[in-house]
Amino acid sequence: MRNIPLHPFGKRPRIHERIIESILFLFALLSIVITLGIAIILIRESYLFFSDPEVGFWGFLTGKEWQPMIGRFGILPLLNATLITSVIAMSLGIPIGLFVAIYLSEYASDKTRGILKPVLEVLAGIPTIVYGYFALTFMTPLLRSIFGDGTVEIYNTASAGLVIGILVLPMIATMAEDAIGAVPKELRLAAYALGATKLETTIRVVIPAALSGLSATFLLALSRAIGETMIVALAAGAGPKLSFNPFRAAETITGYIVRISSGDVSYNSVDYNSIFALGLVLFVITFTLNMVSRKISNLFHQEYD
Amino acid sequence: MRTFMILLMITIVFAPLGAGGSKEAPVAAAQGGSLAWIEGPSVHGLPGVNPLKVSGNIITAGSSTVFPLSERMAERFKEEGYGGTITIDSIGSGAGFERFTVAGETDIANASRAIKAKEIENAAKIGRIPIEFRVGTDALAVTVSKENTFLKSVSKEQLAKIFSTAKLWSDVDPTWPSQPIHRFIPGTDSGTFDYFSEEVFSSNPEPLLAAANLQLSEDDNILVQGIKGSPYAIGFFGYAYYAENAGALNILAIDGVDATSANVDNGSYPLARPLFIYSDAKIMREKPQVAAFIDFYLSYVNEEVVGVGYFPANEEILQKGRQGWLEAMKDLY
Numbered sequence: 001m002r003n004i005p006l007h008p009f010g011k012r013p014r015i016h017e018r019i020i021e022s023i024l025f026l027f028a029l030l031s032i033v034i035t036l037g038i039a040i041i042l043i044r045e046s047y048l049f050f051s052d053p054e055v056g057f058w059g060f061l062t063g064k065e066w067q068p069m070i071g072r073f074g075i076l077p078l079l080n081a082t083l084i085t086s087v088i089a090m091s092l093g094i095p096i097g098l099f100v101a102i103y104l105s106e107y108a109s110d111k112t113r114g115i116l117k118p119v120l121e122v123l124a125g126i127p128t129i130v131y132g133y134f135a136l137t138f139m140t141p142l143l144r145s146i147f148g149d150g151t152v153e154i155y156n157t158a159s160a161g162l163v164i165g166i167l168v169l170p171m172i173a174t175m176a177e178d179a180i181g182a183v184p185k186e187l188r189l190a191a192y193a194l195g196a197t198k199l200e201t202t203i204r205v206v207i208p209a210a211l212s213g214l215s216a217t218f219l220l221a222l223s224r225a226i227g228e229t230m231i232v233a234l235a236a237g238a239g240p241k242l243s244f245n246p247f248r249a250a251e252t253i254t255g256y257i258v259r260i261s262s263g264d265v266s267y268n269s270v271d272y273n274s275i276f277a278l279g280l281v282l283f284v285i286t287f288t289l290n291m292v293s294r295k296i297s298n299l300f301h302q303e304y305d
Numbered sequence: 306m307r308t309f310m311i312l313l314m315i316t317i318v319f320a321p322l323g324a325g326g327s328k329e330a331p332v333a334a335a336q337g338g339s340l341a342w343i344e345g346p347s348v349h350g351l352p353g354v355n356p357l358k359v360s361g362n363i364i365t366a367g368s369s370t371v372f373p374l375s376e377r378m379a380e381r382f383k384e385e386g387y388g389g390t391i392t393i394d395s396i397g398s399g400a401g402f403e404r405f406t407v408a409g410e411t412d413i414a415n416a417s418r419a420i421k422a423k424e425i426e427n428a429a430k431i432g433r434i435p436i437e438f439r440v441g442t443d444a445l446a447v448t449v450s451k452e453n454t455f456l457k458s459v460s461k462e463q464l465a466k467i468f469s470t471a472k473l474w475s476d477v478d479p480t481w482p483s484q485p486i487h488r489f490i491p492g493t494d495s496g497t498f499d500y501f502s503e504e505v506f507s508s509n510p511e512p513l514l515a516a517a518n519l520q521l522s523e524d525d526n527i528l529v530q531g532i533k534g535s536p537y538a539i540g541f542f543g544y545a546y547y548a549e550n551a552g553a554l555n556i557l558a559i560d561g562v563d564a565t566s567a568n569v570d571n572g573s574y575p576l577a578r579p580l581f582i583y584s585d586a587k588i589m590r591e592k593p594q595v596a597a598f599i600d601f602y603l604s605y606v607n608e609e610v611v612g613v614g615y616f617p618a619n620e621e622i623l624q625k626g627r628q629g630w631l632e633a634m635k636d637l638y
Contacts, residue, residue, distance in 0.1 A: 069493050070511045136530070153487070154534025155520065238527060239520035249520055249531075259492065259522060271493065 042283055045276030052270055060277070066240040066256070068274045075281065077242040081157055081250035085232055086225040088161025088246060089168060093225070094218055096165075097172025104173070105180045106202050124170035132234030135163035140235065143247070151247050155237035158246035163235065164228050168221040175220070179213025180206060212297045219293035223286040229254040253278050340637060342597045348604035351627050354597050357386035361594040366394035367401020367415030368496045369525055370443055370543035371580050373613045375415050378602045381609065389594060397523050398496030405583065406433065412595045414583040417443060417496035417543065433585040436633055438599060438626035440606050442616040444564035445500065445576035446547035448554040452536035455481050458558035461575060465505050467539060469512035474537060482537070488516055489531040489540030492523040497542060500578050529554070545614030569616045579622075580615065586633035596634055603627050 050057055055073050063074015100120070104113055139159040144152045152158070183206050191201040207214070237249025238259055251259070257275045345353030359382075365375060372395040379391040394401075398416040405414035406428035414420075420435050428435050447464065449456050455474070459467065466477045468488060474481035491497040493510070498521075502510040522528055525546045532540045533553045544564060547556050556564055559575045568574040582602065589596040603626055607617045617623075 065515075067514045070514045072515075149535070154531050154538075234527075237520055238522040239518070241518070249518075 039283065042276055042280040045273055046280045049270070049273035049277040052273070054270070064242050068270045073274070075253075075278070077240040078251060078253045078256055078278065079281075080242055080244070081232075081236065081240075082226055082252040082254070084157045084244070084246055084250070085161040085164060085228075085236060085252055086222060088158060089164035089225040089228075090218070090222055092162055092165030093168040093172050093221060097169050097221070098176055098214070100169070100173040101176035101180055102202060102207075105177045106198070106206065120170040120173055123166070124174075128167065128228065128230040129234070131163050131167050132231045135159045135231055135235035139163055147247065153237075153247060153249050155235060155249040156247045157232075157236050157250050157252075160232045160234075160236035160252075161246065163231050164225050167228065167231065168224050171224060172217055172221045175217040176210075176214055179210040179217060182213060183209045212299070216293040216297040219289050219296070223289040223293075226289075227254060227282060227286055229258050233258045253282055340593050340596070340634075342593065349624070349627055351600050351604050351630060354601045354604065355386070356382050356597070356601065357388075359387050359594050359597045360389055361592060362389045363391045363413065363592075363594055363598050364411045365392060365401075365413035365415060365582075366396055366404045366411045367413075367582075368398040368417040368580070369395040369491070369523060370398075370417040370495075370497055370545070371415035371440070371582065373543075373545045374441060374580065374606070374610060374615060375413075375582065375602075377609045377613050378606065379598075381605065382598060382601055387594075387598075391598070395523070397492060397494035398499070399494045402583075406431070406435070409433065412584060412588050412592060413599070416581045416583060417578060418499055419579070419581065420583060428585070433587065435583045435585055436629045438582050438584070438603060438629060439579055439618045439622045440582055440602065440626075441580045441610045441618050442569055443578055443580050444544045444569045444574050444616065445497065445504075445541055445578060446544045446564060447539065447541045447557045447559065447576070448532055448547050449539050449557065450533055450536050451553055451555055453538075453555060454536070456539075456555070456557055458561055460560050461505060464559070465512075468501075468505065469516050472517060484537040485518055487531070487535055487538040488519045489528040489538060490519065490521055491525065491528065491542055492521045495523055501541060501576075504576060543615070548614030566611075566616055570619070577616075579618065584633075589630075589633050590637060596630070599630060603630060 049055060050060070054071050060073050060075055062076065063072065064076050065072040065074050066077050100116075104116060108116065136155075136159070139162055140152070140154060140156065143156070143159055144154075187205055187209055188201055191205045196204065232252045232255040236255055237251055238255065239249060239251055240256065241248070241250045243250055257278055260271055260275050340352075342355050342358040343352040344355035344358065347353055372393060375393050379393060382391070393415070394404075396404075398414075398418055401411070401414040401416060402420060402424045404411045406424050409431045414435070420437065425435060447459065463477055467474075467486060468490070471477045471486060473483045474486055475483040490501070490513070493514070498510070498513075502508060502513050506513055520528075520531055525542045528540045528542055529546055529550050532538045533550070547554055558564075562568050562574050564574050564576075569577045582599070584595060584599055589599065603623065607623070610617050
């Protein structure tokens with residue numbers, strides 16, 4: 001019994017503390033095991049896909065046509081559509097989200113904030129399938145009435161992208177507000193002391209000080225937008241096409257995965273294995289983005305004491 | 306001590322998982338071969354069904370073309386008193402057969418094409434011998450938006466061009482507008498896709514899939530939306546989806562033949578095709594509810610098929626299905 005370490009207060013640790021500690025540890029372990037499991041399955045099934053003699057790794061990355069059933073395995077059309085929707089989403093979500101965050105943390109009175117924040121949270125709680133139909137039945141007709149039926153196709157990446165922007169907006173606003181709120185009050189007071197106006201303080205002092213947190217926020221939002229599935233499946237289109245025109249239909253990586261898996265194709269067909277390879281690509285992209293986001297927030301994290 | 310605690314915790318946490326993992330819910334045993342639901346006069350040679358006395362669940366999956374018909378039959382089955390659950394997954398004929406013959410998860414496969422030899426082989430591996438029941442006929446509908454003014458009728462050759470190499474409408478016929486063709490077709494896993502590539506492209510789907518501006522979906526409503534959306538869009542699917550959206554879509558005559566009931570019956574409409582459901586004698590005998598549903602289906606399908614938007618199969622072929630049912634249930638009934 002001597003080898004049991006003593007508690008700081010000289011008591012022997014109680015057994016139920018040990019039990020609780022073990023339970024917590026197990027659940028922490030479980031989440032890691034699940035992540036590992038997903039990664040392993042993705043890699044194993046992707047290996048099946050790439051070991052198909054018709055599929056070349058290089059061709060997969062550079063091919064301009066995606067139609068696995070007839071042996072065309074170029075990821076570019078899918079990747080391109082994913083990037084287009086995400087870029088559109090970010091160009092809507094980042095500025096608005098940032099403005100909302102600045103307003104909430106620097107300008108809003110407690111009363112306004114008390115109204116705005118719950119509304120934002122409601123926005124965050126809407127199921128993505130609702131957003132999908134919103135894109136298809138509201139955003140697309142809106143775009144068509146502005147730019148003309150001839151220019152805007154019924155399924156198009158712009159409408160999906162804009163709605164994804166709305167989807168990630170609350171996430172950006174909330175996280176950005178946290179980042180801005182974490183900037184110490186002394187910095188603001190110092191700026192005021194030097195004669196800066198409120199706007200100058202916000203733009204020249206607070207935002208730069210919060211930059212690490214903000215970049216991390218944007219990257220996380222980007223990875224959320226890249227992984228978004230339901231909206232693009234409903235509104236972006238259902239045929240892989242390499243097109244840079246956001247008013248045309250194109251299929252994203254997630255859109256393809258959902259179309260193939262809802263048709264529930266034969267196991268062991270190239271179509272079926274291809275969705276794992278695509279899943280792996282998505283996993284790598286979002287994983288990298290999340291890692292970079294962590295790195296950035298650690299790297300530029302300044303201590304204000 | 307510590308190790309012991311952790312081990313103990315692991316056991317406690319994972320024990321239910323282990324137990325859950327090995328659950329093979331015992332299939333409801335056949336009720337001693339007694340088909341309690343048989344009641345009333347026989348219909349077209351099949352025993353009368355009293356849905357009130359049918360219990361247990363039925364799992365079906367397959368063609369999105371057959372889906373509305375099976376759904377209607379299931380609704381009627383429930384309206385007349387069936388208390389169980391019928392699952393009907395609309396996932397495409399190929400996928401439906403996959404679940405029926407490889408995974409063996411379903412009791413009935415809905416299909417808009419006949420079963421393939423390979424699929425029969427697969428079924429044999431899990432001890433199933435598919436029995437075919439013809440339930441109706443579909444006229445595959447090639448449709449355009451109501452706003453389209455230049456297309457009324459196409460030939461099969463034109464169809465082949467429209468759905469493959471032609472980029473502009475004027476590439477097919479110089480009198481048509483020089484606007485890009487937008488194509489909306491069922492996904493590669495659907496019987497409709499298979500059927501179309503068989504009929505129009507002699508079973509080679511490559512030109513169809515290589516076409517530009519192509520959108521594929523297993524969800525026919527997505528196709529309908531897409532075709533409605535532009536005067537230069539074209540697509541095809543089962544007749545029921547056209548019938549449901551006849552206000553927004555125009556159906557094209559093929560080789561000058563309209564998709565009317567008469568033309569489908571006498572076989573002159575070039576894109577008429579059979580609709581089936583498949584099951585297996587062993588399933589029907591072990592799960593009396595499946596036998597009851599198929600009995601009900603074959604007895605009343607002709608009363609519902611037109612309302613759903615398809616055409617009745619001819620009586621002789623329907624009778625063949627009923628004969629199949631009787632053979633499968635031999636000795637029990």
